[in-house]
Amino acid sequence: MQQPMIIILKEGTDSAQGKSQVLSNISACQAVAEAIR
Structure with a gap:
């Protein structure tokens, strides 16, 4: 099972x-x- 991607955005985004x-x-x-194909 693939783990979900977590993206942390910098402050002020x-x-x-x-x-x-x-x-x-x-x-x-x-x-x-x-x-990606």
Whole structure:
């Protein structure tokens, strides 16, 4: 079973929510998936 990745962000990192952020996260995940194929 694969362990979940935990990322610790430095203090002052911006957080965002909403539909545009979700779409941005999906795009980033797709780019990573393509890079590791």
